[in-house]
Amino acid sequence: MNSELYLSDLEAKPESLAALAGVLRAEDPFAGLPRDVRRVLFLGMGSSRYAAGVAALRLRAAGVDAHAEYASAAASFPPAAGTLVIPISATGTSRETLDATARYTGGAAILAALTNRPGSPLAQAADLVVPMHAGEERGGVACRTFQHTLALLLALEARLTGRGRDVPALLDKTAQATADLLDRRDEWLPPAIELLDGPHGVYTIAPAERLSSAEQSALMFREGPRRPADACESGDWSHVDVYLTKTLDYRALLFPGSRYDDQAMDWVRERGSTVVAVGAAVKDASAVIRYAHDDDPDVALLTETLVAELVAATWWD
Numbered sequence: 001m002n003s004e005l006y007l008s009d010l011e012a013k014p015e016s017l018a019a020l021a022g023v024l025r026a027e028d029p030f031a032g033l034p035r036d037v038r039r040v041l042f043l044g045m046g047s048s049r050y051a052a053g054v055a056a057l058r059l060r061a062a063g064v065d066a067h068a069e070y071a072s073a074a075a076s077f078p079p080a081a082g083t084l085v086i087p088i089s090a091t092g093t094s095r096e097t098l099d100a101t102a103r104y105t106g107g108a109a110i111l112a113a114l115t116n117r118p119g120s121p122l123a124q125a126a127d128l129v130v131p132m133h134a135g136e137e138r139g140g141v142a143c144r145t146f147q148h149t150l151a152l153l154l155a156l157e158a159r160l161t162g163r164g165r166d167v168p169a170l171l172d173k174t175a176q177a178t179a180d181l182l183d184r185r186d187e188w189l190p191p192a193i194e195l196l197d198g199p200h201g202v203y204t205i206a207p208a209e210r211l212s213s214a215e216q217s218a219l220m221f222r223e224g225p226r227r228p229a230d231a232c233e234s235g236d237w238s239h240v241d242v243y244l245t246k247t248l249d250y251r252a253l254l255f256p257g258s259r260y261d262d263q264a265m266d267w268v269r270e271r272g273s274t275v276v277a278v279g280a281a282v283k284d285a286s287a288v289i290r291y292a293h294d295d296d297p298d299v300a301l302l303t304e305t306l307v308a309e310l311v312a313a314t315w316w317d
């Protein structure tokens, strides 16, 4: 892994998103799926599973039976007809994802792999391959592939539900939002770095609908600069992370949007904790980082991890 190349991977996000928008305008990568899908099972590890968790929740909310499983779980749904299994792996080589996929090859379920490497072992095991089109991540850290995975899973949602939004148009807005954060980083990054740089690690908080943002952000703090970090869901925060605020110098990145943000902020105020909010005003946050189109929750889902990624790149350097 390489911090300078990681930073250049992040800087290439707007261009990469624009290219993906072009691909999705030209073709539906899920057009080869059968019409009769009764259940969706996502398999993956790390950031691939984080993206899948949000996609599964969105599909369930639209009435589709969908689940995101750790690929490392010993077992999941049986390989029944009508089950669409979607293993997700940017590299196409994660051992756990290959092992879980092997349980479905040659069975009655349809296997559609999402990978950034169409020649990988994962792609070879699948009935259908959906390329991520994220280009090579030369820094060795999944960042653009995470963003492209989320985007492609929104395209899958549109395909399976017949609803949802124009994903290429959403990607154009996301490219603008991402470029805005990159262009104005001299303004917001130094104070964010100072506020989050505490002795007890960094915590990340997001609503269930965007939990992947907290999970991916915490992973970036761990994977690059090797700092202690953990993610928490915004409502769950009052049952879990709240216990840390009494004893630790608790510093968190908050992705607002949960109806339970205020409940968490009451404790933050009482305990004198530090919260940096991303994408919306939050009363008594120590800082608020805004960006173009941050009032659109789908743009936020696709964009907001860039704040943590740029903080992580700076610390790693």
Ligand SMILES: O=P(O)(O)OC[C@H]1O[C@](O)(CO)[C@@H](O)[C@@H]1O
Residues within 6 Å of the ligand: 045, 046, 047, 048, 088, 089, 090, 091, 092, 093, 094, 097, 141, 142, 223
């Ligand atoms: O999507 P993949 O390639 O299976 O990787 C899963 C996870 O493994 C890592 O590459 C670390 O080993 C993470 O960056 C990533 O989230």
